[in-house]
Amino acid sequence: MRIALIAAATLSLAACASTPTPGDSIAPRTMSDIIAASDASEWRALDLESTLVMTLAGGRTVVIELNPVFAPKTTANILAMARENYFDGLAILRVQDNFVTQWGDPNGETDQPKSLGSASAKIPAEFSRDRAVAPFVRLPDRDGFAPEVGFVGGFPVARNRDAAWLAHCYGMVGAGRNNDPDSGPGSELYVVIGHAPRQLDRNITLVGRVVQGMEHLSSLPRGTGPLGFYEQPAQRTAIESVRIAAALPEGGAAGKLEALRTTSASFIAIVEARRNRRDDWYKTPAGHIDLCNVPLPVRVKS
Helix, strand or coil, rough: CCCCCCCCCCCHHHCCCCCCCCCCCCCCCCCHHEEEEEEEEHEEEECCEEEEEECCCCCCCEEECCCCCCCCCHHHHHHHHCCCCCCCCCCEECCCCCCCCEECCCCCCCHHHHHHCCCCCCCCCCCEEECCCCEEEEEEECCCCEEECCCCCEEEEECCCCCECCCCCCCCEEEECCCCCCCCCCCCEECCCCCCHHHHHCCCCCCEEECCCHHHHHCCCCCCCCEECCCCCHHHHHEEEEEEHCCCCHHHHHEEEEECCCCCHHHHHHHHHHCCCCCCCCCCCCCCCCCCHHHEEEEEEE
């Protein structure tokens, strides 16, 4: 089921935001407690038609949920490449500490790049869209990069009075480009592995997020060249395949997963539990949470 575009609406978490006072006797509820008590209806299956299963050397699997609402043209282009096995045999080219892991064609900058097949080499930039995308679950917490932040369909989103855009939080996947805004067709992708580089928002097309296997991308050896590029081919991690989940038996690894709906009561409770940590270890609750510090739970179906 694709993320739906419906009439503009905003759900607010403000009613749940509170700063506990000394002596507050509210019983601690951890994220694990909330997830364990959640209702099955609060979870959704991934859209297998818009989800990629990437297999790295050694059989390591990464599941990437694309977002055709915020990046419809780029998502369609990436899916076209996946159908034609474009990514098979490519590699992780760059791992820059506290920033990104990037993959693509090792010969992309030479005169022998891999053919994109039916996919386009030039896609109009999809940095933002009209703000009327809903349901928008708004965080009441102040943000340094946008007037409003929250979640749409399981993705972190920022917006102003005119536009909404995906945010560069940990695990978000974007389409690399050069100086031309329309030069990011999705043939070279990256994932955020460090502190949220929100300065990139509205400057690069974000296309989705990693929902499983993030450890296989964040723990790779850092590149020794400028910007974390690997200087020797032997340093690169090979990509064995990238497949659309719907084309795999039972959706492959993606078919076993479900994500917590960001419109659910359990998600709202998780946000509050993380804003004001009440377990024994914490002595001073923060009373604040950053957009990119809100977990977006995914679990294996029971």
